[in-house]
Amino acid sequence: MKNIIFMGTPHYATCILKELIDQKFNILALFTQPDKAVGRKQILTPSHTKAFLLENNINIPIFTPTTLKDESVFNEIFKLNPDFIVVAAYGKILPKNILDIAPCINLHASLLPKYRGASPIQSAILNGDKKSGVCTMLMDVGLDTGNILESIECDIKDKNAVEVFELLAHLAAKLCVSTLKNYNSIVPVIQDENLATYCKKIKKEDGLITLDNAKKIYQKYLAFIPWPGIFLNNGLKFLELELVDELKQYSKEAQILELEKESFLLTCKQGILRIKKIQENGKKILDGRTYLNGKRLKCGDYLY
Known part of the structure; x- marks a missing residue:
């Protein structure tokens, strides 16, 4: 079975990680965001993926580097010798030296090249799109510009962000397994730059309405x-x-x-x-x- 380093942070990523574990992929390590102070009492809280492993007593090494640019981080990943690095809403940019270690596959929550960037689900809903989806993408140094491996389309009309996140998370989990199992037979598709759109990170003030x-x-x-x-x-x-x-x-x-x-x-x-x-x-x-x-x-x- 394939040896995987998994990089992801929120619930969306946990759904994919859980499916990979259930499908008996060998997860060498989880890389996720450092614990964050949450709420009025500023309680230090682990990421969703980290909490999932700890709460279920799953023995997978967990790494929470503040940056991936340190040589020590590169050396740790290189030593693990993964067949693939799977990335799902990790929240950090992978530098080229890590991208070169093994094929890096991103689970992006849109039908690329539409909605590259940090908020593809919210952007699709804001624009009133009736359809969205998820795709596996072979990562490169650009922002969601890599070749598409596989994709799944779904209906999102009148669904809210929580519902769409849940829907796409489960689709992404199945798609990730398919891509990893069939990687050698998949013909990557180059993205059409003429169709590319971008979305920014959501801020508190974006909720203001008139x-x-x-x-x-x-x-x-x-x-x-x-x-x-x-x-x-x-x-x-x-x-x-x-x-x-x-x-x-x-x-x-x-x-x-x-x-x-x-x-x-x-x-x-x-x-x-x-x-x-x-x-x-x-x-x-x-x-x-x-x-x-x-x-x-x-x-x-x-x-x-």
Whole structure:
């Protein structure tokens, strides 16, 4: 069986790592991000992949280097003599000397060359794509520019980021096994640079919305679950909503159009949203109707 060094950090990577272990690949080592301080108490917390190995008492060496550029890291990987290095949402760039040790296969959560970069799933949802997928790519020194080995397409319409991450993680796990087992018979496909698009790392401020376009707000809501979420300039968070209409035009946004049992309809300059759960900064989560009652707002009033 093939000897694998696995490099990955979040839940997406854990799904792939678990499948490789279940399929009896010989995992020589896990390389993952260093433990991070999490929450208000800043508790030092391991990555999802590291926690998975520790919690299940799986005896695989774990490495958490702050950089892959140190010669000692290169020497450690070289000594392990892997047949493949599998990379899935690791969060670090592999330098050329490591890329040259063995074929490095990346599990990228888009159909390359579309959405190269750090946020392919969120970007596909933001753009309202009905289809997405995952591919195995032979890594080179560029940003997601390597030759494509295999890919799987799937439907993501109206799915949120959590659902799409879960879907693509399981597809990636199966695809990784296929690529490793059939590597010698796969003909790599060069990416078409004319079709390449790029996506950036998501930041907290990306969740800021204005009530201009209901459809765009809905896609942002789906893309930014669970983080950073979506919120107005005054800090008011929309935690659960639905798209009711995407075409109707209104002269002014933020009017309460209709009261419902646990929600309310809200106008945008274009379109209507159903606001189901809402939260002010530092306060508890409320259903939409309860929030309006507390603010003494009624049908025809404006949210702000």
